[in-house]
Amino acid sequence: MNLMRIAPNVQKIAEVIASVIKVDVTIVDYGLNRIAATGRYIGNIGAKVSQNSVFAYALRHGESFVIDHPRSHPACLKCEDKEGCKEYAQVCCPIKVNHQVLGVIGLIAFEEEQKNDIVNNQVNLMEFLSRMADLIATKVVEEENTEKIKMLAKELEIVLDAVDRGIVAVDVAGKILHHNVKAARLFGMDEKSIVQGNIRDLLGKIDLEDLSIRNICIKNREFSYKKGHWGFRGIYDVNPIVVGQNTVGFVFTFSNISEALNTINDMIGNLIETSFDSIIGNSEGIMRVKQEAMKASNTPSTVLIQGESGTGKELFARAIHFQSSRRRGPFIPVNCAAIPEQLLESELFGYEEGAFTGAKRGGKAGKFELANKGTIFLDEIGDMPLHLQAKLLRVLQENVIEKIGGKEYIPIDVRVIAATNKNLEQKVAEGEFRKDLFYRLNVIPLNIPPLRERKEDMAILVERLMQKCNKKLGKNINKISSSALALLMNYRWPGNVRELENTIEYAVNMCTGNIIGESDLPNRIKYREEICPGESERYIVPIKVLECQEIQKALDYYGNSKQAIDKAAALLGLSRATLYRKIKEYGIR
């Protein structure tokens, strides 16, 4: 606490004291600065008084006293001016706040008459001075508090302005009292016009009376704001300001929906950034699709990727997105076959509050909205029900979505990449897929060949997948025997690269040395070689493979204790001895 801060007030008080008591007054602070003075010392305001002065003594002792014999009083003993001192008497009264001495009020008599007045009126004088000291102390505390409040208000303003949501405080009638910079920016207003307004100017109809009676918080309410050319869709929360028992106002927090979605997407959407380099393979088939896909990255047109399961359709879709001008936007994959039919519409397009029983308060944004300014990847599009196909067609043609239960169309800017492992043309012919939608999606078709048609990629895929598994499993296996590779080459790979990935992971797990051998491969691959070496025949599963798979299944289910073997044998319709023989024959672990 510093007397200097209220120096003008201290000077006024010094003058009042001087006019009442008719002696010179000096007030010094804790740093021995002469803050205020009257009479002979008026010219010394701002200068320091000596460390050995009476004031310094008074600051140290912190009590009031009267010096009626200057020069011989203990307070005067160290004073350098003692010999030339012209004072007749002096009174010192400390200024204190909570026992902390902030300064001293000093009265100085330069005449005998003044001295007599002081000495004769000591009690009243001390009372008067201590009141004046309290007055100064109160002023300092007030000043300090005002300063603190100002600082707090400034801090609060900085905090509010740093918040990335619009904040508006209103009274119970909705009159806007405070707002942060973001709020004015969201509503496209300048500072002046927003504070002169009412919350209803921003939100339209809102029942504040009901809110204040029910005294509840509201979360994530959607609203649309439109004024002149300015407009946006937003969400808001409301929190009542309760003082004692009464609601005296509300704090509204606003966000722009697209900004909120962008933040979500930043956090979850683009975690796996993919480039074309991560698509492994040098075969003519894969190189051709890669080139087509790279060209597709540079256009906003819809892409339809066809290929069997596990051929890398999503990998391609990601690579296209991250190579395109939308790479900073979200990539939102949706598996149309994995979401129950009745939920798919709300997943894709979202819904408004109260759209159906069980709908979340505040509604929900759909994947299309989440994908705004980015790419939506509609996987397994062939499984999309017909009524949603019609809705999707409208979205593609008009670039707007309509939420379930919504009253307005929401414009979106989303690139669509669809994929399927079904024969869509055939589905169109069978009436299960809309022809118009097929054409709308199939603007840029990409056909990824299955792995069995590009066996030349096998070696490099195996090598890279081994490296990946080594990292994951902490192993160091860097080779595959030529016979094991031949087995992989001869296998039909119905699950394509995904199946190969899992196979290599299995083999790296099984391998005890540092070269993957035949014995490290799963049975279904081991037995494929001798039975089905040709790769162009139609896929008919050899009996031995089926037998091996069923035995494996039974053992996986029951385990391999003696009792379990008996149970498995009974289930398979084999004798125990035959089952043992076959386990050995097939090398089942």
Ligand SMILES: Nc1ncnc2c1ncn2[C@@H]1O[C@H](COP(=O)(O)OP(=O)(O)OP(=O)(O)O)[C@@H](O)[C@H]1O
């Ligand atoms: N050419 C490739 N290079 C490297 N990895 C690949 C390649 N093709 C596929 N993969 C990998 O195989 C797995 C399956 O790929 P992805 O999910 O893209 O296939 P998909 O065709 O979309 O499958 P589904 O039809 O079952 O959805 C992924 O782990 C992917 O990284």
